[in-house]
Amino acid sequence: MSSINNAIVSYQQKLAINRLGLWLFFASDAFMFGGLLVARFYLLGNKNLNLDQTLGLLVTSILLISSFFMNRAEVMVSEGNHKGFITSLVITILLGISFLVGVVGLEWGSAHFGPGDGAEGAVFYMMTGMHAFHVLTGIIFLSLVLRNGLNKKYTPEKHYAVEASANYWHFVDVVWIIYYPVLYLMGTI
Amino acid sequence: MKHFSIVSILVILLTVIVYFFLQAVGLLPTQASSQAIIIDQLFDIHIGIIAFLFSLIVVFIGYSLIVFRRNKQMPDEEGQHITGSSKLEIVWTLVPLAVVIFISYLGAISLAETRKIDPQALDIKVTGGQWYWSFDYPDYGITSDVLYLPVGRQVKLSLTSMDVIHSFWVPEFRVKQDVLPGENLVKELRFTPIETGDFMVLCAELCGGAHAYMNSPVKVVTDGEFQDWIDEELGNFPQDPESLGERLAKNNGCFGCHSVDGKDGVGPTWKGLYRSEKTLVSGEKIVVGEDYLYNAIVNPNSQIVLGYPANVMAQNYGELFTDEEINNMITFIKSLE
Amino acid sequence: MNLSGIVKGILFQIVGSFIGAGIMGGIRALMGLPWKTEPAIVLGGLVGAIAFMVGVGAFKDWWKMALGEEVTEASEVVGKQGLSRYFGFSLDHKVIGIQYGILSMVLLVLGGSLALIFRVELAQSGLQLLNFVQFNTLVGLHGMVLIASILMGIAAMSNYVVPLLIGAEDMAFPRLNAFSFWIAVPASIILMSSMFFGGFETGWTAYPPLSVRGPMGIQMFFLGVFIVGYSSILGALNLIATILTMRTKGMGLFKMPIFAWSVLATSIISLTATQLIGLSFQLVMFERLFGMSFFTPSDGGNPILFQHLFWFYSHPAVYIFVLPGLGIISELLPVFVRKPLFGYKWVAMSSMGIALTGFLVWGHHMFTAGIEEYLRVPFMYSTLLVAVPTGVKFFSWVATIWQGKARFPVPMLFVLGGIIVFLLGGLTGPPNGTVSTDLHLHDTYYIVGHFHNTMFGGFIFPIFAAIYYWYPKITGRRMSETLGKIHFYLMTPSFFLMTFGQMRIGLLGMRRRIADYDPAMGFDFTQLLITIGGYLIAISILVFFYNLIVSAKKGESATGNIWNSRSPEWDILPSPAPVHNYAGIHFNVVGEPYDYGLIGSKYVELAQGIHQREESD
């Protein structure tokens, strides 16, 4: 075996280990988000929180669309489409920021309760806050990926950082797909 | 096979010895409620199982280590190459499984027995607070800091807390129930005392500070004595404001923090309090008068005495007591001058 | 000046704490709020912990990676040699394992000493030495510091031993590994500092609403445990990845040394359940800081919720504590009785069984708490179910010992002691597990006796066995047998004195966490005995430490396969273990791990011919 082959093998092997590690992290984090869900049901049952439905739908759509662009970015980098990759990434980041503005800026400002107002306030701010914190870290990762992408650090073969932050982004998105109905829709029907 | 017969005999012997030893030392306090009898039966089964399993494992290990010990002449001798036996493994998975299911079943029955409901039960409201117990008898309109119980009649306690979690426990009755704050978290506990005598309610959940001392006497008395006590409580005690105030303070846990004999407690003593000079945390110096006392009870945080913590005294005494009651307590405090 | 990592870290932590506290003060000042100590110490603690990590150099490589720069392969980083490497940042799993071990022992002494202090108070009725808050702080910290010590101790064993056992060069993520260790250091400092911020009154379980009131030391307690929790999560992640992906050629899952199985099972619990204790503590922190009422009934909260979240971790956690210890027992027993481990697959699966059923039983801590009535009976069934896989382990050990040709060096003594003590701990479990008997037992010293038995039997005894066993692998020298025997024969009876005393008075009505008890109950004498037992344990552990330190220089030298073990770290590696585990000497698995007594059989064999990785260098 030549040493080049060997390097590829060991890169592949590392990739497998890294992927496993990332999924294990998701499993762990999921328990934390699950704990918050339990708190919501335990304290509030299926009580409706009377939140602004339009805003809720809006931020949810924004996040879903951002996930779509994130996926585009990942596909494009593996196809070697540098420009498309950067564009999609920038769109993802911008959508992520708008999500944060929507939740933390608008929703928190307009909600009819504060964090100190009973169990409803506590649960709402904790769930959205914890999720927003994850979105924020996601944006930071994506920004680093963007910086390195602009410096042409990724090749179609080697771009695990893109893949990892994409998966993280999708994971945080999936969490919101569960949180959204639990926070906004439950109890309305 | 020879080994197994010897070991079996030893296991049985040791089981019997351990079991009777544990029985003989008297592990549990007296049984003073009908629940205690039921629960102790389950304890008995547990003790038997513990004695057997302990003996089983210890005898096997001990016997093997001694009897099959290494021959001094052959220090490098290896054991036999036995890697396992699925049959055995299945046996010692299934048999314990059956045993634990059986114990759980007995446990469920035992629990149901201890919770049998008697519609004639005596209602008592129990309030726990830092660090006192208070007992209300709604049928009679009595409040007491001693739990009086008629022997042989089931009691139904409704437990609630003023502040943090406490736990109601009388070891001789065996039963225990945490006492939670919150109107929607009132818990129920039933038991039937079967032996007259003096016992103690112990608070079994760490509740800060004087948790160790959160005990109140329990008196299990005969029906007649119980009736006498009620009569006495209802009518035959002095109705002057001072005595009324003393009873109120006693029954509402004030004495958990305030002494009347000059000893320092969680709060300042009441002895000599009236007309004494006090320094407040704010630096202000005041002479204790009626208004000050009233305010100190209704709105304690507004004037914290230097050297004592704020937020310790409950903030809702103003709602709990009528003005008349508060004035009675003030009269009592004044009498300690 | 070249400060060693830990000193620099601590200096950074101190400065960072002040900066963090200052920032909080500044923010509040900008919002027009007065100075308040509580939020300031929380932020200070957090920033301090991060600053520590910066100081020790944990972020250096990650920062480079984030910027897309190349970093040296972990296996090519040449670390310092000599004693100083244990006090600085290193990527070598063996060094990290020992660092964990040192931290664990430091915490053991700290936590144990706290017990020794409050035991003096309890030796007789009345209040002599401590006031209430001091007593409660000592009890709670004793519990939590020792739990942290256990977590560090199992991490020490897993880190040092697992890669050696499975023939890996290192852990899957060496940098993460170092991070997991170092973050535990500032966390332990924060945890201990709770004593200096007024202490806390709640015991290690920190139930609200009591923890929502009371002194603010509880915040440091929460923060410390939260960070220790993260250390434990990341460590577990690393171990799972290592075990699943880095085994040597031919080592199928069912050919791993059994200890690897128990670590895998443990890690599954730590990886997932630990989040819940972090969350529950975080919620109380926020309730105190921001008035978010999760647990205060008058504002719509519910204190029972906390107990559910807390015990969802803290029950499985007790199996985190013991599974590695039981794994050590299963690993060493065959070596010393010269017989195969009886029913390898069953023992391996029983670890998994304990881990998984362990998730279903948390409610047994809440039988008296006022949980929903319909939950108590199902939790009783599930609780007792755990006895089944645990029993499989016991019976398999018995069958392994049966007809074995045992030898009794010190590690074997601790293995046997561990079995008996853990048996007592386990057998005292079912009476707690059936609801109606637990109504009597809950929150008494009987429970205290129960868990000291399980934790000593499942952790303290096995880790001593492990240290005596692998010490020559680390230092190339043996520990003194004589001192080891003194340690064992002093500690074991003293331990029984302590826990039998605890269980006895517990059944008669001694409550937990009380600084004073009624002399009328007649506990004074037994309490005195318990205290004496505790002190004798401490003395025996002093003997152990003396042995540990002196043997490093003076011990009898031991380079070969001194225990005559089949596992690769003894069979193949020289002692002390070389810096790069098996660099250049790859081995393949060619047989079963525990075929003692089968003449001519082999577990591992040096790989034939060339060594691929060497070539590509």
Ligand code: HEA
């Ligand atoms: C290392 C730790 C450890 C371990 C392994 C265990 C093991 C077990 N524990 Fe323990 N426990 C603790 C640590 C541990 N515990 C701690 C720290 C607390 C207190 C927490 C606090 O409040 O501070 C506690 C408290 C605790 C309680 C709550 C008591 C209360 O507060 O009211 C209960 C109740 O069910 C319980 C039960 C059990 C059971 C059933 C087991 C079982 O796993 C035991 C199984 C083993 C055996 C049974 C022996 C061997 C088996 C056989 C030989 C097979 C045949 C057996 C039968 C057929 C029965 N434990």
Ligand code: HEA
């Ligand atoms: C691994 C865990 C572990 C260990 C090893 C111990 C060890 C000891 N424990 Fe611990 N204990 C717990 C875990 C542990 N405990 C937990 C989780 C709780 C529950 C806390 C709570 O309720 O919140 C508890 C509670 C607890 C109580 C109940 C307190 C109460 O509720 O009122 C008591 C009382 O006797 C006690 C006693 C002791 C004693 C005497 C030792 C002895 O074995 C200690 C022996 C000493 C050492 C191991 C240290 C070695 C010391 C030296 C070598 C001395 C050298 C020192 C200097 C020179 C400074 N413990």
Ligand code: CUA
């Ligand atoms: Cu009330 Cu303890």
Ligand SMILES: [Cu+2]
């Ligand atoms: Cu448990």
